[in-house]
Amino acid sequence: MTEIIDGKAVASQLREDLQDAIETLADAGARPGLATVLMGEDPASQTYVNMKQRDCEEVGIDGIHVEIDGDAPAEELYDAIADLNADDDVHGYIVQSPVPDHVDYRDVIDRVDPAKDVDGFHPENVGRLVAGDARFRPCTPHGVQKLLESVDVDLEGADVTIVGRSDIVGKPLANLLIQKADDGNATVTVCHSRTEKLVEKTRRADIVVAAAGVPELVDGSMVGEGAVVIDVGVNRVEADTEKGYELVGDVEFESAKAKASAITPVPGGVGPMTRAMLLYNTVKAASLQENVDVDLP
């Protein structure tokens, strides 16, 4: 029987497990604060920031939301970032990606105070992660690690094939999984649009992570018998539904499930974990800035 990895349940447990740390901070007179910044009107991004704000409310984190018109000059976003860097009540913040075309996301990230960079995207935090001393693990890769932990998969020496080389998922996940750590020690192959013999590389893997942003790119014929399949894709595909779209992963679920020992669904797999790990990083940021030791799950 294939195990369906319930990301909602793992995320819910993690939010519960964060409560001790949030209470420890409260006892010391500190309440974690997270700001979300959204520039533009991308509907999926609006959904994600709304969900992030709701998560904050649920666990006892102060949420602040900043919205910037999609046509505004980049300087307006830079000013908002400067304000958040200077605000002592904000321990962490994220600038939702993508930003409008006239704004360079790298210029944006460079301006974020690395101590408040709870996405873990600032070059200083990327460097620390690669060096094996991460301050903030990027939320989606960290969420994938927690999901693998939840199915007790042995990463030591495992062959992992990641399809996708994005700065947000593929690159940091590969770096985390090769590290000398209990949740690392894997052998990782990172595939991308120029990779040759992709099927060969996914089929030989013990763990396949699909993170290319291409709906149903990975099907059952690309999955080895008994592999663990992690689907990072959350693609909105036009459909005759109330919302006018349906959510489709990067994995063709039914055919991959027939081969896999465990698989994440979309929705309800990696997405909720991305949000849960943002809360985790915010609590960590608050603990570091307020000099209060907390036990993190």
Ligand SMILES: Nc1nc2c(c(=O)[nH]1)N[C@@H](CN(C=O)c1ccc(C(=O)N[C@@H](CCC(=O)O)C(=O)O)cc1)CN2
């Ligand atoms: N600044 C950032 N921007 C983006 C990130 C990121 O980590 N930081 N990642 C993605 C989007 N993302 C986070 O913001 C994200 C994606 C999906 C979900 C989620 O909960 N998905 C649900 C379904 C939601 C729905 O109904 O549409 C699920 O999969 O069950 C949360 C966050 C790009 N940008």
